[in-house]
Amino acid sequence: MSALEFVTPPPGLSPHTSFSLDEVEGGGGLFTLTAADDPRVRLFAVDPGAVVDDYSPTLSDAHVADLGLAESADARVLVVARMTDEGIGVNLLAPVVINRRTGVAAQVILEGQDLPVRALLS
Secondary structure, three states: OOEEEEEOOOOOOOOOEHHHHHHHOOOEEEEEEEEOOOEEEEEEEEOHHHHHOOOOOOOOOOHHHHHHOOOOHEEEEEEEEEHHHHHHEEOOOEEEEOOOOOOEEEEEOOOOOOOOOOEEEE
């Protein structure tokens, strides 16, 4: 388990900013993000390398500064996953970015990048 502190609440999860990140055993890169003060507030995230080829988002200078990232290796990127009528979808346009050293996190919107909000996994 890792403790995370979001710079602002993730969309739809206000006012929560403190979360735990837990890997789902046997989940192949699947994680849960659970609000520290309310375990009913939870979302699923996945390591994009486990489900999407060639995903390499570019963070803005503002995102890098907000997260205190000194180098690219400090960033851990996860994408939010959810069940839809069509199957499991991931949001590639708004990944969760975590500073591995500090636990500071944000769900960022990638500007100027042609990525889908809902990419269905096959």
